[in-house]
Amino acid sequence: MTAHTHAYRDPILTLNNVSIxxxxxPILRDINAQVLDVTRPNMRQGQVVGFYxxxxxxxxxxxxxxxGLVAPGTGTVEVGLAQQSVTPGMVGFVQQRYPxxxxxxxxxxxxxxxxxxxxxxxxxxxxDAYLERxxxxxxxxxxxxxxxxxxxxxxxxxxxxxxxxxxxLLDEPFSGxxxxxxDEVKKIIVEVTTMxxxxxxxxxxxxxxxxxxLADRLWLLGYEHDAAGALVPGATISPxxxxxxxxxxxxxxxxxxxxxxxxxxVEHIKQEIRGS
Amino acid sequence: xxxLFSPNAQPRPxxxxxxxxxxxxxxxxxxxxxxxxLFPSLGEVVxxxxxxxxxxxxxxxxxxxxTTALQALAVATVLALAISYLTxxxxxxxxxxxxxxxxxxxxxxxxxxxxxxxxxxxxVKLSVLIFGATVYLxxxxxxxxxxxxxxxxxHVRTLxxxxxxxxxxxxxxxxxxxxxxxxxxxFAIIWTMITLVETLYQSEGGIGLLLYKQxxxxxxxxxxxxxxxxxxxxxxxxxxxxxLRRVFFPYSQxxxx
Numbered sequence: 001m002t003a004h005t006h007a008y009r010d011p012i013l014t015l016n017n018v019s020i021x022x023x024x025x026p027i028l029r030d031i032n033a034q035v036l037d038v039t040r041p042n043m044r045q046g047q048v049v050g051f052y053x054x055x056x057x058x059x060x061x062x063x064x065x066x067x068g069l070v071a072p073g074t075g076t077v078e079v080g081l082a083q084q085s086v087t088p089g090m091v092g093f094v095q096q097r098y099p100x101x102x103x104x105x106x107x108x109x110x111x112x113x114x115x116x117x118x119x120x121x122x123x124x125x126x127x128d129a130y131l132e133r134x135x136x137x138x139x140x141x142x143x144x145x146x147x148x149x150x151x152x153x154x155x156x157x158x159x160x161x162x163x164x165x166x167x168x169l170l171d172e173p174f175s176g177x178x179x180x181x182x183d184e185v186k187k188i189i190v191e192v193t194t195m196x197x198x199x200x201x202x203x204x205x206x207x208x209x210x211x212x213x214l215a216d217r218l219w220l221l222g223y224e225h226d227a228a229g230a231l232v233p234g235a236t237i238s239p240x241x242x243x244x245x246x247x248x249x250x251x252x253x254x255x256x257x258x259x260x261x262x263x264x265x266v267e268h269i270k271q272e273i274r275g276s
Numbered sequence: 277x278x279x280l281f282s283p284n285a286q287p288r289p290x291x292x293x294x295x296x297x298x299x300x301x302x303x304x305x306x307x308x309x310x311x312x313x314l315f316p317s318l319g320e321v322v323x324x325x326x327x328x329x330x331x332x333x334x335x336x337x338x339x340x341x342x343t344t345a346l347q348a349l350a351v352a353t354v355l356a357l358a359i360s361y362l363t364x365x366x367x368x369x370x371x372x373x374x375x376x377x378x379x380x381x382x383x384x385x386x387x388x389x390x391x392x393x394x395x396x397x398x399x400v401k402l403s404v405l406i407f408g409a410t411v412y413l414x415x416x417x418x419x420x421x422x423x424x425x426x427x428x429x430x431h432v433r434t435l436x437x438x439x440x441x442x443x444x445x446x447x448x449x450x451x452x453x454x455x456x457x458x459x460x461x462x463f464a465i466i467w468t469m470i471t472l473v474e475t476l477y478q479s480e481g482g483i484g485l486l487l488y489k490q491x492x493x494x495x496x497x498x499x500x501x502x503x504x505x506x507x508x509x510x511x512x513x514x515x516x517x518x519x520l521r522r523v524f525f526p527y528s529q530x531x532x533x
Contacts, residue, residue: 069430089436099431103450103527112445116436145530163435 003249008036010081012047012200013091013167018065018075019234020058027058028065029234031075033219035200038246045252046166046193047200050211053221054273057235059204060096062221063171066202067093080165081198089116091202092160092168096175098152100144100159107131107140109159116163130158133195134188149177150184157188166198174207182210189214208269209257216251218243220272241272316497321504324497332486338505341474341483344398345466348405352466353459355406356413360421364443372418379411387476397477408469409462416458420451453525460517467510 013035020028035049053059064070066077068086077086084090100109110130114123131137134154144152153173160168170189174182189201205211212218220241224232245251249261256262279285280295287295307318316324328334359375362368386407390400424447432442474484483502490498521528 064430067430067434069433088433091434093430093434095427095430097427099427101445101450102531103453103525113435143527143530145527160434 003247004040004252006038006040006045006246008038010037011035011078011083012037012080012198013066013202014076014078014083015066016076016078018062018072018077020061020065020070020073021234026234027061028072028221029232029236031062031221031237033237033242035202035217037081037198038216039197040252044194044197046196046198047216048189048193048214049200049202049217049219050215051202051204051219051221052208052211052269053204053206053235055206057221059206059221060171063093063095063169063204066169067091069093079167089163090165090167092157092164094153094156094160094168094170094173096172098149098156100152100155102144105141105143106136106147106155109144109155110162113159113162126162130162133191134158150181153185154188157192161192161199166196167200167202168192169202169204171204172206173203174205174210186210186214208273209266212245212250212262212266212269213256216244216246218245218269220269222273314496316500320497321500324495325501325505328486328498328501333481334483334486334502334505337481337483337486338509340481341470342509344401344405344480344482345463345470348402348409348466348470349459349463351402352406352409352413355410356417357455359410359414360417361443361448363418363421364447372414375411376415376418379408379415381411387473397479401473401477401480404473405466405469409466412462412465413458416462417455420454420458421447423454424451453521453528456517456521456525460514460521463513463517464510467506471506 011034013033015031015033018028018031019026033051035047038045038047051059051062053062061070065072066086068077068088068090078084079086079090100106101112104112107127110127111123114126114130117123118126128137131140134157136151136154136158139147139151144155147155157168157170173185173189177185189203192201193199201214203211203215219237220243221235221237222241223235224238226232243265248265250256250259250265253259277291279287279291304318325334359368359372363372387400387404390403390407394400394403428446428450429442432446437445470482471484471487474480474482475488478485483506487499487502490502
């Protein structure tokens with residue numbers, strides 16, 4: 001497989017030595033990762049990056065740290081081209097169960113988000129555009145309880161996009177979905193990343209195949225062993241567990257899952273997970 | 277028919293309504309044809325009800341009690357909402373906790389203190405009712421607030437809303453329908469209290485005083501007639517609250533099983 005021509009520019013998200021412990025028990029340790037603005041000739045190419053980790057390893061904690069909802073014990077999270085310290089609202093965060101305001105209609109759910117960034121008239125225009133773009137226009141007057149799982153997920157993503165600064169974090173976006181729904185989510189993610197050069201989707205998941213198929217960078221969360229072979233508490237990202245899928249020729253291929261190199265890479269990742 | 281005896285079944289509305297009508301009819305027939313010695317017959321109760329309406333002013337007394345109850349409920353709801361919402365600030369949490377625990381205070385002892393604090397009998401009655409209803413409402417409303425999840429707060433914060441705006445969106449706006457439900461459930465407490473309070477302050481009458489008089493002279497048919505009137509009034513009020521919830525919070529029952 002050949003890699004598509006691409007180049008890197010400024011950093012969009014930087015995790016710098018992020019660690020956190022709860023009740024003196026280390027959960028995450030010295031996490032370092034940087035998402036750079038990737039460019040491809042003659043097209044708008046946003047970023048899709050994946051953080052993979054086994055269940056219970058601390059992925060949701062990492063999500064909350066990246067979204068600015070909880071401060072790390074040590075280390076920093078910097079976002080945007082200005083690389084500012086993250087605060088809530090800078091990174092859109094779609095949680096596992098796609099929360100929306102149950103007391104607002106779909107249109108109002110999006111409007112309340114859009115009004116955080118735009119004047120009322122412009123906010124309404126943005127909402128109308130997003131409803132069309134995400135195929136939700138016919139459901140604008142519905143309350144969230146009346147939306148299907150897929151519609152709800154699209155609405156949650158649209159709501160976060162309307163008020164975040166290009167970065168959107170998806171916590172387990174493929175969890176519990178059937179094949180058709182996963183395809184739909186994949187389409188949405190690709191759509192989001194082609195809307196704006198700086199749009200960046202961060203997928204935090206334990207679905208290795210789907211995450212790898214979409215991402216251009218992948219980080220593997222796992223545990224390290226000390227010299228004596230004992231497990232070091234707190235999940236981290238080892239240097240050998242950082243993968244640049246764009247350079248490996250595994251990014252931006254339409255049907256990458258059918259390629260033998262992709263299957264080999266997924267098998268390699270599985271071996272790494274089993275070994276950690 | 278089978279659905280009426282199947283766990284978690286959802287019988288058709290017509291089947292369910294027919295079942296309720298049949299149950300009520302059966303109860304009335306039993307009452308009509310098998311009167312118990314101590315329990316007044318249906319005919320006696322109906323006659324007593326007519327007498328209460330025509331000669332003892334049941335309707336104006338009921339109206340007097342109802343307006344007092346509604347007045348107390350309105351003030352208690354505002355007070356309870358304020359106390360409950362203030363729990364957002366840690367400084368006010370002990371007040372909500374104390375208010376909730378005050379529902380264990382007895383009404384009789386309380387009326388004594390209220391009588392010392394306010395001037396007229398009406399005000400004593402009203403303040404006792406407001407106090408009694410507020411402490412129950414605060415208990416229910418703080419429980420509703422405590423159901424707020426981390427996910428809900430995370431969601432609103434990621435939309436860039438500040439802490440007060442987040443609280444307003446999730447707790448105030450998001451749970452207003454549940455607050456109305458708390459008010460509906462606790463309205464019954466006011467009716468329980470009003471009958472007692474009206475006997476302590478008899479100058480303004482009310483259905484409680486009427487009930488007390490019937491009780492005193494052992495007019496069991498009259499007692500039962502008044503109880504049935506209170507029950508019907510309560511059911512009607514419940515229905516109005518359900519209607520209000522449907523009109524103002526159409527989303528509130530959408531996810532219910």
